[in-house]
Amino acid sequence: MKKTVLSLIGVAAAASAVCFYNPTTSDAPAIQVPSQQDTKVDTYSSRDTFDYFLSGLGEADLETLKTHFNTYNAGQPNAYQLDNDLFERFIQYRMSLSNLTPDNQHPFNTESLQRLNDQVLQTQSAFFSAEEQQKLFGEENMQRQLALRQLELKDRMIHQDDYDAAWEQEINTLPPVMQQSYRNAAVLSQLQATNALDEQERYLKQQALVxxxxxxxxxxxxxxxxxxxxxxxxxxxxxxxxxxxxxxxxxxxxxxxxxxxxxxxxxxxxxxxxxxxxxxxxxxxxxxx
Structure with missing residues (x-):
């Protein structure tokens, strides 16, 4: 069950602390903390770019990271500049996660996790429009909902075959890329389970899997x-x-x-x-x- 709700527990962890190739990417030291020196700014999406700059928290304070982002953003062509206000709201959203109230006594209880998920969605709604929520958190939210659905199925289904069939139906409703991701995750889980085996037995089991x-x-x-x-x-x-x-x-x-x-x-x-x-x-x- 712990593996099933990994994405939800990540949100619970965030509640206790501020966590934090498109063209012409600037990678000058003035916009990076030391651990980012040999990397390029992640421009796959606005969310990825926000996360890239905020990942420096700990090596630099928040105001410095904001300056890094603003310097980088100002150096991009107008068509590729990100919304500074959206970045500020993203930071405020991350900070507001500290106000969430996860159930520390029953962290893996389905109802507790559902309440936590509801709090996360309500917090998102306080800072972002529906379109912005989908853009920034669409896949993340879908993964949490799916994790909750998986827990519900485990609670309801008595027989493993019934659970497997119901879970497969849930996966089939996902976009193709996510379907493959969840199936890969299932194989990865089986591979990780071989770590306790001796070398020869582990190799044979892994050979059968992949x-x-x-x-x-x-x-x-x-x-x-x-x-x-x-x-x-x-x-x-x-x-x-x-x-x-x-x-x-x-x-x-x-x-x-x-x-x-x-x-x-x-x-x-x-x-x-x-x-x-x-x-x-x-x-x-x-x-x-």
């Missing part, structure tokens, strides 16, 4: 992930030693860390490593308080 070629790729991926985790552990040990060296000036420390990253990881891995460093530093600050 075929030999994909199962081989999963083996390669697991090995690459394990190698990365090993390198990361070694890197953090060396990084801690550099940070603890009082004989190094600040510039020397930063240079040493830069050289260590370059020597330890590929260019594609460094962005991920820097993000993990930020998380680790944040956790250290919290633990020291």
């Amino acid at each position: 075929g030999a070629e994909a199962a081989d790729r999963l083996v390669t991926l697991r090995k690459a992930r394990a190698d990365f985790e090993t390198k990361l552990e070694q890197y953090f040990q060396q990084r801690d030693a550099i940070l603890a060296d009082n004989n190094l000036a600040r510039e020397q420390t930063q240079q040493a860390l830069h050289e260590l990253r370059q020597a330890s990881f590929s260019a594609s891995q460094i962005r991920r490593v820097r993000a993990l460093e930020s998380i680790r530093e944040s956790q250290s600050v919290v633990q020291s308080q």
Whole structure:
């Protein structure tokens, strides 16, 4: 059930904190926080662009992120500029989620989740027109409704075959892209369930689910992930030693860390490593308080 209501629990988490290729995209450092330096602004939709800038919260304060967005937006051709007022309302909406009242005693209860969903939709209506809601949250809202429907079916259906048939009917009502997404999610769930098996049994099960070629790729991926985790552990040990060296000036420390990253990881891995460093530093600050 926990997996079923993942999207709803994401909303509940947001209630306790402010969470936060079209042409001519500007990626100048002046509009990005450090972890975004090697990325392009996500312009797939206005919602994606809003989320991109707000994802820097924590590395920069909200006013700085607003300035980043406004600078970026002003540099776009008129036809591709986004609505500044819509961005402001999107921020206010995110902040207002802190006023929601999720049921912490029964977080996975269907009725509790339905009430939470109703609160989210009411909050959206307070800030956006129906057209804006659909544009910003259409798929997200549909996913929550579907998650609730799935819970209702699980509560009502006694036999697994009856549930499977009813759930398949629900999926068939979705747009084709979402149908495929939910079917892929079902396969992914089955793949994740193989993690508790030994290596040989896991490979055979995965081969049955996705075929030999994909199962081989999963083996390669697991090995690459394990190698990365090993390198990361070694890197953090060396990084801690550099940070603890009082004989190094600040510039020397930063240079040493830069050289260590370059020597330890590929260019594609460094962005991920820097993000993990930020998380680790944040956790250290919290633990020291």
